[in-house]
Amino acid sequence: MNWTAAAVREASNSGNYGQVVKLARIDARLSQAQLGDACGLSQSAVSRLEGRGVATYDMSLLARAATHLKIPMRMVGLADQSAVAAAQVGTDVERRSFVKGAAAVAVAPVLSPALAAQPAQAGDAQTAPLRLATTAFRRLDGSTPSRQLQEAVLAHLRLAQTIAGEAEDRAVKLRLAAVGSEAASLAGWLAWDMGDYGSARTWYGNAVKAARSSDDRLLTAYQMGSLAQFEANTGNVVQSLNLLHQARRQLPGDRPLAIADAWLLSAEALAHAVAGDARSSDRALTQAARAAELVAHEDPAPWPWLFTFNGAKVAAARISCGARLGLPQWVQAAQDEAGEALSSGHAKQRALLQLDLAQARLASGRVDGAFALATRALETGVRYRSGRIVERARAVRRSHTSSTPPKVVRDFDERLHGVYL
Structure with missing residues (x-):
C-alpha cells in the first residue's frame, strides 16, 4: 500500500480514519467479513468503522484494524505504540486479539506497586502482559464511557480464557485463571455501570468461579x-x-x-x-x-x-x-x-458519591443545594453514558415529593427527562 497516495493522505489528514482502513483493506484484497474475522469483529462492525467519516473513533478498534492491515498508527490518529510491538508474540490469533489490551496498556500511567513488586515466574511471558492489560483497562474506566471499553475488555477476557485453556503447565494455568477472573470482574463492573444488571451478575459470578479455580483464596x-x-x-x-x-x-x-x-x-x-x-x-x-x-x-x-x-x-x-x-x-x-474520595480522578465514582451527598442534603431539608449537586452528578452520568449514575439520580429525585417544586428541581426534571442512554 502506498501510504503517500493522495487519497490516503487526504483521508488521514481530515480525520476520516475509517476511509484509511477501507483503502488499505481494498488494497489488501480483503472483504469486510474477512477483515472482521481477522480482528474478531462482525462484518457490520467493520462497515460502521469504515463509514464513520470525520468523527470520534474507538481507539482499540482502530488499533486492531491498523495492526492487521499494517497501517502506520499515525495514519489513523494513533501514536506509534510500543504495546503493539509487544503483542508480536505467540500465534496470529493471539496477536490480533491481544492488540486490544495492548493498546490500552500503552496509556496506563504507571504499573501498580503490587504488580511491580511481584517476582517474575516461569510462564509469565503471557500472564504478566495480560494482567497489565487488565490494570490499564481498570485505570481507563475512571475517564472512559463503559460502552467504549466493553468490547475491548470482553475480547481481552476471551484471549485470557483461550490461553488458559491451552496452557499445559498447571502453575501457569492457575495464574491465567486468576487473570481471567479479574478480567471477568471488570466486565461485570462495566455492565453494572451501563445498567445491565443481568450481565453484571453473570460476569461477577464467572469471576468468582475463575478465582476458585485459580486456588487464590485472597482473589x-x-x-x-x-x-x-x-x-x-x-x-x-x-x-x-x-x-x-x-x-x-x-x-x-x-x-x-x-x-x-x-x-x-x-x-x-x-x-x-x-x-x-x-x-x-x-x-x-x-x-x-x-x-x-x-x-x-x-x-x-x-x-x-x-x-x-x-x-x-x-x-x-x-x-x-x-x-x-x-x-x-x-x-x-x-x-x-x-x-x-470527593476529589477523586475517577469521575464516575465521584458522581455517585455526589449523589449520596445530595440524598443527605435532601434529608436535612436543603433542597436547592441537593439538586444543584445532583445536577452536576447527572451531567457526569450523561457525559460518560453511565446508566448506574442516571438511575441513582432518578432515585434521588423520587425521594423528594412536593406539589410546588422550586426552580432548581424543575430544571433537574427537565434535564433528567431528556436522558436516554
Whole structure:
C-alpha cells in the first residue's frame, strides 16, 4: 500500500480514519467479513468503522484494524505504540486479539506497586502482559464511557480464557485463571455501570468461579466481595451478607490483610444500611476504620487491589450508608475525611458519591443545594453514558415529593427527562 497516495493522505489528514482502513483493506484484497474475522469483529462492525467519516473513533478498534492491515498508527490518529510491538508474540490469533489490551496498556500511567513488586515466574511471558492489560483497562474506566471499553475488555477476557485453556503447565494455568477472573470482574463492573444488571451478575459470578479455580483464596474473597457490593446496591441484602460471610472464610483466620478486612467491612456496612440497620452498619464502619489504619503498615496493596483502600474510602462509605439510612449527621461528620474520595480522578465514582451527598442534603431539608449537586452528578452520568449514575439520580429525585417544586428541581426534571442512554 502506498501510504503517500493522495487519497490516503487526504483521508488521514481530515480525520476520516475509517476511509484509511477501507483503502488499505481494498488494497489488501480483503472483504469486510474477512477483515472482521481477522480482528474478531462482525462484518457490520467493520462497515460502521469504515463509514464513520470525520468523527470520534474507538481507539482499540482502530488499533486492531491498523495492526492487521499494517497501517502506520499515525495514519489513523494513533501514536506509534510500543504495546503493539509487544503483542508480536505467540500465534496470529493471539496477536490480533491481544492488540486490544495492548493498546490500552500503552496509556496506563504507571504499573501498580503490587504488580511491580511481584517476582517474575516461569510462564509469565503471557500472564504478566495480560494482567497489565487488565490494570490499564481498570485505570481507563475512571475517564472512559463503559460502552467504549466493553468490547475491548470482553475480547481481552476471551484471549485470557483461550490461553488458559491451552496452557499445559498447571502453575501457569492457575495464574491465567486468576487473570481471567479479574478480567471477568471488570466486565461485570462495566455492565453494572451501563445498567445491565443481568450481565453484571453473570460476569461477577464467572469471576468468582475463575478465582476458585485459580486456588487464590485472597482473589476469591475479593471477587465474592465485589459480587456482594453489587447485590447490596441492587437491594439483595441477604445474598450480599451471605457472600460477605463466605468471603471472610477465604481469608487467613489469624491475621487477615488489613486492606481486605477494611474493604469487606465497608461492603458489609453498605448492606446493613440498605436493609435499614443503622446499628450494624455503624459497627461495621467503625471496625473498617480501625482496619484501614493498619493498611499503611502493610506492603503495597496486593493484586487485585489496584487502588489502595484507606480511611478516606471508609469515610466515603459512611457517606453512602448515611444517605441510604437518611442520617445526614453521618454524612456531615464524614465529609472532611472523605475529601480525597470527593476529589477523586475517577469521575464516575465521584458522581455517585455526589449523589449520596445530595440524598443527605435532601434529608436535612436543603433542597436547592441537593439538586444543584445532583445536577452536576447527572451531567457526569450523561457525559460518560453511565446508566448506574442516571438511575441513582432518578432515585434521588423520587425521594423528594412536593406539589410546588422550586426552580432548581424543575430544571433537574427537565434535564433528567431528556436522558436516554
